[in-house]
Amino acid sequence: MVDDDAIVRRFIGELLHSHGYDVHLAEDGETALRQVGEVRPALVLLDLVMPYKDGFEVLNALKHDPATREIPVMILSVRDREEDVVKGLNLGADDYMRKPFSTQELLARVRKILDRQG
Amino acid sequence: MHAFLVTLILFTGAVLAGLALLITANKVAREAVERLDRRRRLLLEPAVFRYIHETGHKSLPDYLPKPLSRRDRRIAEAVLLDAARLVRGQARDRVTSAFEALGSVRGSIVGLRSQRWWKRADSAERLGLMGSQTAVEPLVTALADPEGEVRIRAARALGLVRGSTSIRPLVGALADPNRWSAIRVAEILIGVGPEAVGELLAAFGTLPVAGRVSTLDILGRIKSLEAVPLLKNTLKDQHPDLRARAAYALGLIGDPDFAEALAAALRDVEWPVRATAARALGRIGGRAAIPALCEALKDRQWWVRANAGEALRLLGPEGRDALISMLDADDTYARHQAVAQLEEGHIIDDYVADLGSPDEERSAAAVRFLEKVIALQRHERLTQQSVEHAQEGVRRTLHKILNRPQPEGGT
Numbered sequence: 001m002v003d004d005d006a007i008v009r010r011f012i013g014e015l016l017h018s019h020g021y022d023v024h025l026a027e028d029g030e031t032a033l034r035q036v037g038e039v040r041p042a043l044v045l046l047d048l049v050m051p052y053k054d055g056f057e058v059l060n061a062l063k064h065d066p067a068t069r070e071i072p073v074m075i076l077s078v079r080d081r082e083e084d085v086v087k088g089l090n091l092g093a094d095d096y097m098r099k100p101f102s103t104q105e106l107l108a109r110v111r112k113i114l115d116r117q118g
Numbered sequence: 119m120h121a122f123l124v125t126l127i128l129f130t131g132a133v134l135a136g137l138a139l140l141i142t143a144n145k146v147a148r149e150a151v152e153r154l155d156r157r158r159r160l161l162l163e164p165a166v167f168r169y170i171h172e173t174g175h176k177s178l179p180d181y182l183p184k185p186l187s188r189r190d191r192r193i194a195e196a197v198l199l200d201a202a203r204l205v206r207g208q209a210r211d212r213v214t215s216a217f218e219a220l221g222s223v224r225g226s227i228v229g230l231r232s233q234r235w236w237k238r239a240d241s242a243e244r245l246g247l248m249g250s251q252t253a254v255e256p257l258v259t260a261l262a263d264p265e266g267e268v269r270i271r272a273a274r275a276l277g278l279v280r281g282s283t284s285i286r287p288l289v290g291a292l293a294d295p296n297r298w299s300a301i302r303v304a305e306i307l308i309g310v311g312p313e314a315v316g317e318l319l320a321a322f323g324t325l326p327v328a329g330r331v332s333t334l335d336i337l338g339r340i341k342s343l344e345a346v347p348l349l350k351n352t353l354k355d356q357h358p359d360l361r362a363r364a365a366y367a368l369g370l371i372g373d374p375d376f377a378e379a380l381a382a383a384l385r386d387v388e389w390p391v392r393a394t395a396a397r398a399l400g401r402i403g404g405r406a407a408i409p410a411l412c413e414a415l416k417d418r419q420w421w422v423r424a425n426a427g428e429a430l431r432l433l434g435p436e437g438r439d440a441l442i443s444m445l446d447a448d449d450t451y452a453r454h455q456a457v458a459q460l461e462e463g464h465i466i467d468d469y470v471a472d473l474g475s476p477d478e479e480r481s482a483a484a485v486r487f488l489e490k491v492i493a494l495q496r497h498e499r500l501t502q503q504s505v506e507h508a509q510e511g512v513r514r515t516l517h518k519i520l521n522r523p524q525p526e527g528g529t
Contacts, residue, residue, distance in 0.1 A: 007200045007201075007204070008204060010163060010164075010167070011167055011200075011201060011204060014164055014167040014168065014171065015167070015171050018168065018171050018172075099204060100203065100204055100205050100206045100210070101204070101205060101206065102205065102206055102207035102208065102209065103170070103171060103205060103207070103208070103209040104207060104208055104209075105207070
């Protein structure tokens with residue numbers, strides 16, 4: 001779960017943890033890329049607006065690295081412009097959700113992506 | 119005298135030292151409280167989040183330590199305010215229930231009666247985030263607050279609370295443009311979205327002209343299909359501002375089926391209505407309106423001609439063909455507008471490129487087209503291309519056409 005907002009990280013971390021998921025939190029893009037290399041997560045939940053390295057850059061880096069290319073990415077962002085959604089999906093994101101979000105919907109989408117991964 | 123001065127200096131020094139000590143002590147105490155709050159928050163926050171994420175019947179106080187201290191209540195409220203900005207749907211409803219169970223809604227309603235306006239404004243904003251229907255009536259009362267900032271925050275809060283009882287007074291605010299910024303109220307209602315449409319339609323006939331203009335704008339921006347019959351009817355209203363705004367709103371909704379109604383508005387007696395209808399036709403892409411838009415190129419008002427020309431340009435190949443055919447129109451205004459739009463859409467550049475085509479028919483058609491453009495005194499870009507174009511053959515042909523004597527009365 002990558003988000004520069006500590007409250008969002010803790011909120012979603014607690015939500016996923018309470019549904020049995022093992023969650024790793026990262027506060028910026030650099031940390032996220034390092035952690036992804038170390039823990040090889042089943043899914044990356046990614047914010048777009050972050051300092052230093054934004055979500056698109058992180059997504060781009062993940063999708064260009066053969067070691068992380070297959071890891072599904074779901075974008076979760078306040079940015080709701082059509083071009084952001086299209087850019088995210090074109091860069092290889094598997095899903096895009098807007099904040100504020102429904103927790104039930106988030107869980108359903110996470111479950112669906114992970115089921116697809118088998 | 120000397121002793122007096124020494125005493126004065128010592129006294130002043132003591133007062134300043136006392137003040138510095140007081141300020142430092144206050145800062146240390148505040149930081150200590152903040153540190154304790156942060157630590158306490160880390161303990162309480164998971165419990166609040168757990169409550170939001172679960173779906174049972176237990177209320178938030180069941181998840182928190184008992185008895186609940188004032189500090190814990192304040193911290194829980196801060197966590198809930200953060201969560202309120204983050205979630206929607208069922209989780210959002212649970213956040214609202216938690217505010218009610220903690221007594222936060224009641225507390226902020228009391229805050230709306232504070233003597234200090236900034237406290238009233240803050241309370242109004244909080245009530246918006248809390249989202250409780252209990253707050254609707256006090257917030258409606260706050261719409262009459264003497265302080266503008268309190269009124270606008272109360273209006274925003276009503277927009278967040280939603281439900282017909284909260285939307286009605288916001289729509290009512292459109293009736294009083296002297297007291298309200300119509301733009302800000304409109305922004306709030308646009309933010310409410312389709313839920314506001316019913317109240318807007320119901321209130322439309324009761325509002326003054328300025329309020330009805332704002333309402334049409336809001337309905338267009340919400341892109342309400344429910345509002346289409348009203349918008350079409352308003353195209354025949356006796357007030358030109360309303361007819362123009364209705365045309366604009368239909369353009370924002372953007373259904374090509376509006377072409378017939380908007381084409382009729384191109385014959386309105388008032389030019390702002392004709393200009394707005396032309397612009398709307400460009401937005402909706404209604405090909406059925408091409409003949410009417412071509413007629414509008416002959417309008418005596420520049421805005422109508424410019425919008426009609428732009429609309430034709432935006433209509434794709436059929437609009438482009440219509441603009442090209444208008445180069446032969448008997449009306450000078452229409453010919454000039456057509457050539458301006460063809461230039462804007464780089465159609466003229468395409469014909470210039472055709473001058474170098476090995477297909478003789480094609481290059482001859484390009485010459486005929488460019489002669490018409492030159493006859494309309496549209497020289498500047500072509501002269502530039504006759505010098506700068508990459509192909510020598512194109513430069514030479516252009517130069518030749520530009521230097522041909524023009525028939526009199528061409529423009």
